[in-house]
Amino acid sequence: MIRYAALASGSNGNSYYIAKGNTAVLIDAGINNKHLHLRMAALGINPATISAIFVTHEHTDHICGLSVFAKRYQIPIYLTQGTYESSRLQLPDYLVNFIKSNSVVNLEDLSVYGIPKYHDAQEPCSFLVSDGHVNISVLTDLGRICDNVKKAIRIADILFLEANYDEQMLLTGRYPYHLKNRIKGGWGHISNDLSLGAFLDNRSERLKHLILGHLSGENNTVDLVENLFLPHCTEIKLSVAKRTESTALFQIAKQVQAEIHVEHYSYQSIQVINYQP
Numbered sequence: 662m663i664r665y666a667a668l669a670s671g672s673n674g675n676s677y678y679i680a681k682g683n684t685a686v687l688i689d690a691g692i693n694n695k696h697l698h699l700r701m702a703a704l705g706i707n708p709a710t711i712s713a714i715f716v717t718h719e720h721t722d723h724i725c726g727l728s729v730f731a732k733r734y735q736i737p738i739y740l741t742q743g744t745y746e747s748s749r750l751q752l753p754d755y756l757v758n759f760i761k762s763n764s765v766v767n768l769e770d771l772s773v774y775g776i777p778k779y780h781d782a783q784e785p786c787s788f789l790v791s792d793g794h795v796n797i798s799v800l801t802d803l804g805r806i807c808d809n810v811k812k813a814i815r816i817a818d819i820l821f822l823e824a825n826y827d828e829q830m831l832l833t834g835r836y837p838y839h840l841k842n843r844i845k846g847g848w849g850h851i852s853n854d855l856s857l858g859a860f861l862d863n864r865s866e867r868l869k870h871l872i873l874g875h876l877s878g879e880n881n882t883v884d885l886v887e888n889l890f891l892p893h894c895t896e897i898k899l900s901v902a903k904r905t906e907s908t909a910l911f912q913i914a915k916q917v918q919a920e921i922h923v924e925h926y927s928y929q930s931i932q933v934i935n936y937q938p
Contacts, residue, residue: 663795664912665819668692668700670801670874671904674722677799677821678706678910679790682770687714688788688799690730691723697730704910709734713766715773716740717802718785719748731756739766739773743784762786763809763928776813777930779804781848789813794915797821801875804848806859809928814863816926819913821902822860824873824890825850826880834880844880853881853889861893869913874902 668676674692678685678701685706690697701708714736717723728750731738739758740748760766762777762784776787780802787810790797798817800810814820831841831852843849851859860871871894873886883901890899902908 662912662914663792663797663819664910665797666704666706666910667821667872667874667902667908668697668704669904669907670821670902671876672722672825672878673904674725675801675875676726678704679771679797679799680706680710681792684712684768684770685710686768686771686773686790687711688790689717689723690714690725690727691721692726694726694729694733697726700907704907706910711736712768713737713739713773715766715788716744716748717787718780718782719744720782720802723802724748724750728752741775741784741786744782747783761930763930774928776800776809776928777807778802778810779807779848781843787813789817792915795819795913803851804846806851806855810859811863812926812928814859815865816867817865818867819870819872819911820860820864820868821872821874822856823851823875824853824856824881824886825875826852826877827882827885828852828854830880831877836879850875850877853886857889857893860890868897870898870900870911872900872902872908876901876904878904 663681665679668678669692675689676691677688738756739760741762742759763775766773772791774789778787787800795818796816797819798813799821801823803823886901
């Protein structure tokens with residue numbers, strides 16, 4: 662049985678929990694430690710049981726709680742060298758493990774696969790977590806829907822997918838031009854419509870649960886996202902991760918008939934381009 666939840670999801674902070682047996686991982690730790698502990702406690706999660714933290718990239722909403730939390734519980738951290746060098750984090754060397762953006766880390770009960778992607782960061786990646794039968798793809802901060810992202814959607818049983826902004830709200834909102842361009846310019850985030858298209862074009866019959874996340878507080882609403890996706894989710898569970906609270910703690914059992922080993926897929930490295938806003 663795999664347990665999973667979004668502890669935080671949005672431009673104000675991100676952290677995702679996935680666990681099976683004796684192995685529990687966090688994807689990012691982007692909220693302060695007080696709120697991270699409160700949200701774990703509300704779901705019955707013991708912070709001392711976290712086996713590893715995987716970091717997608719160096720932006721503050723993904724790492725602001727990382728250093729204090731990892732040091733307190735002596736948790737190994739896995740991240741690319743580009744992410745670490747750009748983060749300016751001060752971490753003990755013995756906790757830092759450098760990985761490639763398309764590498765595989767095998768833990769006791771789970772394996773974590775890096776998924777290279779386009780985002781305005783240095784050597785970013787998303788992650789897919791698998792026990793060999795159930796695949797959980799955590800796909801946020803996507804500049805565009807590249808082939809790697811498509812593959813991760815196709816083989817997902819559980820899919821955390823970004824739906825960052827409503828295009829009309831962004832275009833008519835108060836953000837300055839350069840920030841609007843950064844968000845929608847292929848290196849920032851994907852819109853509700855792009856997210857829906859990626860979901861519809863690449864979903865497979867094995868998908869059981871779609872959790873939409875990383876909603877903008879300025880340029881999106883939960884109602885907009887739910888109304889857009891609900892008509893297409895009649896046969897699967899749909900959830901929206903809110904900015905201000907965790908989701909429930911969900912669980913899923915082995916999907917025997919739909920089994921596809923993720924090892925059959927190879928993720929392609931994406932050339933790192935230094936982004937200049």
